[in-house]
Amino acid sequence: MGRNLPYEAAKRLARFGAEPDRLALASLPETRPELLYYLAGDASSAVRGAVAGNTASPAQANRLLAADADPAVRAALGRKLAPQAHALSIAEDRLAAIAWQALCLLAEDAAVHVRAVIAEELKAMPDAPHALILRLAQDAAMAVAEPVIRLSPLLSEEDLLCLVVAPPVPDTLTAVARRPALSESLSDAIAATADEAAIGALLANPSAAIREQTLDGLILQAATRIPWQESLVARPSLPPRAQRALSLCVAGHLLEALTARPDLAPGLAKRLQERVEARLIESASEPSAAALFEAAAMSGDREAMTRLLAREAAVEQRGVEEAIRLRSARALVSLCWQAGFNLRCAMLVQAVLGQIAPGMALLPGPDDGGWPLSTAEMIWQIELLAEPMVRA
Structure with a gap:
């Protein structure tokens, strides 16, 4: 389809054209707003989806498509509107307000996929509306909440602590535990929950700051949890006291990896080797x-x-x-x-x-x-x- 299609011809295509022609017309940014609004009610979800993704579509079409029966259409609209979230939230004109309302509706859409599309667009945006980010972070579906919890620069320490103290779902704790550069206070709060999956994620997070006293307690609990031991052995930094405790805690198959740490305290490698030899001797005799x-x-x-x-x-x-x-x-x-x-x-x-x-x-x-x-x-x-x- 040519980009210079006369208006009357475009109008006929919108009303009577075959689906491929209507789809092409709905995708063109040069298509007149009134025709895009008309196509927003098309019988074909593919055509409506094209209108939803078209930046030239009028606000009234966006409002109509925010309630479309097809989640794919609503997702296409969310993908278009989410990058404009900051501008839409502060604009004072009526059309921007309509688009903002449509985006807010999509952020609470019944379909997880629709909400996840918006979360993906907003997860690293530095100027997204804080209330919208917080709403997504509190979502019960991890496909929506986790990208925002892990990556949004807008979530404050207080926001994250609230998510730990009163998580919407247990998986929220694990998502917070995976956030880069986690503070000692947040690590303490996660450790205090006694949630095994969240603590496991915390120990596997190499950039999480964990207070030495908290780490000591977690090493003790790791004595019967092999996945925790694996994460502890791989942590980039371990204080000498933690190394000593871990040397007694880890399962036999992890001793070699622990011994290979470049920051191992003096003399500890020797004691680890002695433990390996003692286990070999013990395995050849009656268990003590x-x-x-x-x-x-x-x-x-x-x-x-x-x-x-x-x-x-x-x-x-x-x-x-x-x-x-x-x-x-x-x-x-x-x-x-x-x-x-x-x-x-x-x-x-x-x-x-x-x-x-x-x-x-x-x-x-x-x-x-x-x-x-x-x-x-x-x-x-x-x-x-x-x-x-x-x-x-």
């Missing part, structure tokens, strides 16, 4: 009580853990149960020491049996990764557990 304890922890068998700990520490099972009830990290670590278990067991006992909150766990000491309590204190803790049993 500590190995059985680790296996029970990894499978979540708290009853077997309690029984093994009581037996090897030579205390009544009621004493172990009391330490669990009190969620006493000191008592549980002391029981592991008394049982002759290793420091990995001391981490597992806190994570699985004690369910110690992040930040409250006792991690290996700085001196060669030793026990976090003195021998005198651990003996005292064991005596405290034994006293009620003696009186009974």
Whole structure:
């Protein structure tokens, strides 16, 4: 179709032309606004979609197409209007107001695809209307919310904290956790939710700033979560204390990757190698009580853990149960020491049996990764557990 088609001929095509001709007419930016408005009511969704995407279409046609029965038509309209969001939201003329209302309707469209198209257009726009961005970020569909949550420069720290404290859906937490350059405050808030998927995404986010105390608690919880361990081993920066704790926490197949870290603390590589050799020796013989304890922890068998700990520490099972009830990290670590278990067991006992909150766990000491309590204190803790049993 020529671009210089006379008006009367174009008018006849709009009314009586074959679909390909009407489609071509609806796509031309030179087509008169009144003809585009007429074609906005065409029986063919392809023609209406062409009108929706045509920048020359009048505001009245946009308003009509915002309620079109075909989601593809509405999506085409959203793709056209979204880049104009800033200008439309501040314009004072009536036609711009009509277009802005149409865009707002599309942002709340029943079809996820339509809302997702708008989110994709606005996700990195620096001057998009804040209220519209926030509405998309609060969407229950992640195809809509996640691109905006992850990339919009308009979401403030307060906006993101609100999404973490009161997420519209659980997946909202994971989307926030994946946002680049996450602050320590936001990382703390995500860690406090105890949402496993969100925390996993946080640990896998290399640019997220995580406070050392928060990281310590998450490493403890990672003792029974292999995906978390994989993310921790790959993090670009780990403080020395976190490295020591992780060296006791990680599964055997991750020891090599941890050993290969260029920032590994002095002496830690040697201890990691010793752990590998000890595991090889242990695998060739009957499993020790500590190995059985680790296996029970990894499978979540708290009853077997309690029984093994009581037996090897030579205390009544009621004493172990009391330490669990009190969620006493000191008592549980002391029981592991008394049982002759290793420091990995001391981490597992806190994570699985004690369910110690992040930040409250006792991690290996700085001196060669030793026990976090003195021998005198651990003996005292064991005596405290034994006293009620003696009186009974």
